Amino acid sequence: MNKSAIIIDDELTSVEALRGLLNRYCPDINVVDFAHGVVSGLQAIEKNNPDLVFLDVEMKDGVGFDILQQLPDEPTFQVIFVTAFDHYAIKAFRFCALDYLLKPVDPDLLVQAVDKAVKVSNEAMANKIKILQKNKNGNEKIVLPSKDEFFVxxxxxxxxxxxxxxxxxxxxxxxxxxxxxxxxxxxxxxxxxxxxxxxxxxxxxxxxxxxxxxxxxxxxxxxxxxxxxxxxxxxxxxxxxxxxx
Amino acid sequence: MWAFFFKSFLVLCFVFAANLAFAQNVFENQLLLDAQRDLQQRKFAQALDKARVVYDNAIAKEDTVLKGESSFIIGKVFQKNGSYLVALEYLFTSLKIFDKNVGKKSEVLKTLGDLYHDWGGYKKGLEYYKLADSTSIDPEFKKDIKEAEGDIYSHLNQADLALVEYDKAIALSSFKDVVFLQRIYKKKSDIFLERHDYDNALLMEFKQFDLVTHSVDQHTKATILNNIGYLYNFKSDNEKALVYFKKSKITSIETGDTDSLYITLINIGAIYNIKKDLDSSLMALNEALKVVSMDKNKEKEATVRNYLAATLLEFKKYSEASDNNRIAIDLIKNSNNLSLLSQCYYIRSKIMEQKGKTKEQKYYYDQYKKLNDSLNLISTLFQNRQAEVDSLISTKESKIQQLLLNKEIDNLVLKQYKLLSEQREKDIVLLAQQNSLQKMALNNEMLNKDRVSRMWLLTQKELENERKAHEISELQKSRSEQDLLTQKTAVKLNELAKENLQNELDIEKQRTELNKSAHERLWIIFGFSGGLTLIFLAFGYYSQRKNARESQLKFANLEIQQRLLRSQMNPHFLFNSLNSIQGFINSNDSDKANRFLACYARLMRSILENTSKEMVSLHSELEALKSYIELEQMRLGNSFTYQIEVKEIESDMIAIPPMLIQPYVENSIMHGLRHKVSGGLLKISIFPSEGFLNCYIYDNGIGREASKVINENRSKDYKSVAMNLTRDRLELLNAKDNSNMEVGIRDEFTLDGNPSGTTVILKLQLVEYV
Missing domain, CATH: 2.40.50.1020 (LytTr DNA-binding domain)
Structure with missing residues (x-):
């Protein structure tokens, strides 16, 4: 049941905070690597092929979305976005029924998000991210989750x-x-x-x-x-x- | 001999008081000084903030002097802001404390006088000024009182008494006080002019001129020169008048003052007109037109064009006269300057008369007459209202004073009383408004209905600025009821409402303008020789403008205050929370630290989000409240439980002002539950009833009495600043939305009479959230 995860965040203390929380509250998740920006993030994903990526929304050399856009193929992992305070991004996530966490991270919500990520198929995740990217100029499409699938x-x-x-x-x-x-x-x-x-x-x-x-x-x-x-x-x-x- | 004793006694008192104060309250005194400075710089929010801190500290320290000082400043802030009732409460508190302190007492009395003066209760204002005057021994201070007394007399049309007070003010001031003296001379000059005492008016203008020539400020020089010319014209000395107008023209060109330049040019044109020198007259007026056309101000251009039309008419150039008059009318048709419009109509009727068009002549003359009559009617109406206002204010005041003197003031009673009296006042205003609208409609059947309402609103604006927004909406209602105003009026009303909003925003700008205008009031003359004997006084127009600005000062900038009050969150709580996190870290309890931190962040997020809005959904307010309560639970080791119940409404469909409940919950926890070892319960029930949203905040804590005893033995760590602010906030919200929200506290007892907790009852407006 062990899953591998990487954390992409440009602040070292943020990476450490989240790693500490995962160790304590989600012992099944192995943090195998971390990165501090868009470029190194892409490399880390390619190198580790993780099950789960914690992705900071705003970083020095670009936003978290850029990583997803620059991936050579459709993502084969689950993404959980992490942000300190960004209304616009949060609304966009909610339209696509994507999971996100707010910093400082609430342990209960972290456990919930990880539990959910383990269950969702990578294909569904890739589709939601596609819609997120399409919605860039306003939220035209909405993901409506039902019991075991979702409707756009x-x-x-x-x-x-x-x-x-x-x-x-x-x-x-x-x-x-x-x-x-x-x-x-x-x-x-x-x-x-x-x-x-x-x-x-x-x-x-x-x-x-x-x-x-x-x-x-x-x-x-x-x-x-x-x-x-x-x-x-x-x-x-x-x-x-x-x-x- | 006695005087000497008295003086040295005062000095002793002062030294003693100062030593004592500075030794004990260095921080508070510095804050008070800062607050005073803020007040002078019209930074009301900052002043209120600082004075509040001192006030709270004063109560905690039981330092009455400090309490008196801070309530004085708080009262002053509210007075300047137009929240007169709140101001009264604080000023009376301060007055009671400083009963034996002569200097302070007179300051408070003067502020009370100012309050009534602004409020429109002239008689009351006068009473307080007289009391302040008899209490004070400081000439610097006394001269200001005298000026204020003079102003009131002049408002009451008691010119003789006003002159006496102004003379006393002059006697009390030093020669160095140029600005003050000039202002007083100006006021005297205005009075003399009104009584047609031109010699004395001239004397006053010359005195001003003397003052100005010795000062650096050349700005008002042109105005004074113009006014001297104006007065000479009244004395039929046109040669001298022309000399002074020309001097004024040169000065205003030098100082680049286009306002006085165009008026002086009109006056020069008028003099040449009287002298039958058409070319010179037209030259001056065309020059004036050039000056105002650069300004792009419709009213100014219309003024000049109308004078131009009158001059052309005088010299029988009818078609040119007609053109200029037409343009003038078009320019101001939709403005609020009705006296200028009536003047334009007058000239129009004269032009038609010359052209032999009797029908048109009659029509325009009627228009002129009706506008004029309406203007007069309005001014009498307001004079009649003065008595009403006086009696209303005095009953209200005596009630408040009684309640305050009574040691057992029940805050709730006071508040209810206030609400009642405010409601009554509104009713009276509304009634008068409807009556006068009807009256006007009857008197002016022919008059454009649109104009009646506009005129009403215009005067309304001058006297009733505080309630303006409310009344505009009332007018809109009465539109359908009385079927009096047309569709077009609705648009106008909307425009006025917008303007009102703009006024609020521009308040600071207008204040500076007002200060300027006191010195710069300009007079325009227009004399017609021959058949036309009408004399236009643009002077009247200027004083009207001044009044409008003066009353705009009374605008309570409620929105700004709202924002200020909303941003309050007890800093004790914020930092104590951080301290708790530090505690968890140091005791290696990472789990608690994590959970506490997450909850703290959630609360901060809600506060940030909610306080940026005027209204939030009850749902998100309750979410914030839950985070807050859970934090307190963690801090106090879960010694109490809580319940929140919402009945008969959907919490996400109801709106509520943010952070209104929180201070009371904080109070329940800090003063009731914290002292309980176990079994504490906090229960918040929210349900609608008769258009209100009731919030009951119950705690089964130790009760108010016991809490008081405990808190007397503690430092004032948990003294809730927010409670006071919330009370003020409700007051402001009520004033703004014309609502009757209130808060009450009920002590709960068991059947055998033991205290069993406290319930705070908030009665809020039931508003839908969208």
Whole structure:
């Protein structure tokens, strides 16, 4: 069950901190090498062919993404991104359902991320990274993880999302509904902005797909014909957004 | 003899007090000095920060002098900022402490006077100035009081009394005090002019001129020369007037002062007009046009063009007159300068009269008349309101004073009272506003409705700046109710609201401008000979502008304060946390160090993120709170447990101001739970009720009384600075959003009467998060 890992981070103390944590909390992970930048990172990957790469997002000679882009082939390892504070990057990771850790690293979250990385196939990882790179100019695609696979959706094809316990059902244009293993709260945070609005505790809708509003029943009819309830308290907010867009 | 004793007694007192203070409170006194300097430099946030620290230390040390000094400065900050109610509380506290300290007492009294002066409660202001005056023995200080008293009398249209006070101010000042003396002479000159006492007004201008020639500041010289010319014109001595206007012209060219240059040029044009010298008159006015066209200021250009039109009209060049007048009207049609617009309409009607177009003449004359009437109506309306404001303020003040004198002040009662009285004040304003709108509509059926509302807003702006944003939204509401304002008005209102925002941002700039304008107020004359006997006083326009600026000073820059208050997090907590980490490292407990560090980082991240926003989702606020509580648990060795329950709402759909609950939780832990050996419980319940979001923070700790006893025996390590700040913050948020959020504390008891903990009840506005 032993897995090999390398740590790529331009600060030696950061490397040491993470190695210490891995030794203590993830004894199955062998840190076989480390590197301090994009160039040496690429060499380390080539030399060691690791199972797992901890990749710092911002380094002196480039960002972590550069390494992934400069790989000769598709990555054959799992990546866990590590960053101190970068909103933009974090949002990008979340859109692709990629794991990331924040510095200083929380031991519990480290164990969780490593456990997950061990289970995911390298192929799935390579696909997520592809989407991450495609999304560079804005988050156009989103990875929707389900029990043992994932679905890639265009953000502007999402008609609405509905809470279902700890799951969320995505209703999409031209596709079957998808049952996704994350809460609606998480997608609300991720998608809310000009287009998406939470109109009910169980409903997040894409305002561009609103067909009609029925004030009497306090319902919206979406372009796919679905009727969605607008909660009493959200009515004002909903109307304001509807007319501003 | 007595005077000597009194003086030496004072000196002794001072020396004694100073020695004592400096020996014990070097740090605090330095901070106070810094705060005072900040205050002078109008760095309110910094001043408040420093004074707060001193205030908290003073309370911990039970040092009343320090408490008095710091509350004085805090009060001053809030006064300058327009948070009058909060300011009153601190100033009264300070006043009580300095009851026996003559010098300080008079300073506090003067500030109270300033507060009421700014607030519009002139009578109250006067009372306090008089008290300050009778208390003080320092001529430097007394002269400022006299000036302020004079200003109030002049506001109240009691010119004689104002003159008396100004004379006293002059008598108290030294000859070196050039800026002060010049300002007072200027004020006297204004009063004389208003009473048509031109000789005395001239005297005052000459006195100013004397002062200025001896000083380095040549900037105001042109203005004074212009005003002298203006007054000679009133005395029908046009030759002398022309001489002084020309002197003013040369000076303003020398100093590069285009503002006084264009006005002086208009005046020169006017004099030549009176002398029937058309060419010279037109030459001067065209020169003025050149000056203002470089400025690209619509109002200035319109002013010049209208005078040009009047002159051309005088010499029967109707089509040219008509053109210039038309351009002037177009330039200011959409501005707020209604008196200038009414003047333009007047000239238009005269042009039409000459052209023989009776219908048009009548139309424009009516427009002029109506604008003028409305302007007059508004000024009477505000005069009537003064009595209302006075009585309102005095009842409010006596209530507050009573409550403060009463030793058992219940903070909650005070707050509720304040909320009530503020609400009442708003109601009165609203009522007056609606009444006057109706009145105006009746009186001016013909008048463009759009203009009524604009005019109302303009005057509103001058007197009601503090509540402006709120009232604009009220106006918008009343639009649909009364069906009085048109769609176009809504756009205008929006513009004004934006302008309002801009005003807030520009406040600092305007302050400097105001200081300048006090010296630079310029007068324009326009005399028509022959058939036209109207005299335009651009002077009126300038004083109007000045008032508008003055009231802009009262703007509370709430947003800045908000940011300041939000950025507070008890530094004790931050550094004690780091200390705990050090402890774990040194005891080789890497696991605890790691977990503590991760939690600490999570909290810092939340604070950084949340405090940059005005509102955050309840969910993320609670996440931050959890990190905070878990840290405290680790620090205190898990001696207590906690529960957070949110009922009937989705925490990620509700908005709340960041870091508002945390200080109270900190207080519960530090003063209640920390002293409990085991079985401590912290329970936070959040639920909606009647449009409010209730937050109950309960701890089963030792209770407030017992905690007080313990804390008396300790240093003030855990004195929560944040609690006070949160109280101020709620106050500010209430003022800004017109809401009634409040906080109360309930002591819990068991059935047999033993203390069983404390509940803090926060009543916040229920706001949706998007």
């Amino acid at each position: 959706a265009e953000v502007n094809e999402i008609i609405r999302c509905e809470a279902n316990g700890n799951y969320t059902i995505f209703y999409l244009k031209n596709h079957q509904p998808q049952l996704v293993s994350k809460t609606l709260k998480e997608f609300d945070e991720l998608l809310s902005g000009s287009k998406f609005l939470r109109i009910h505790k169980s409903h997040l809708i894409n305002l561009e797909f609103v067909e009609r509003y029925l004030p009497k029943d306090s319902q919206v009819i979406m372009k796919d014909g679905a009727r969605v309830e607008v909660s009493r308290r959200r009515k004002d907010v909903f109307l304001k957004y509807l007319f501003n867009n």
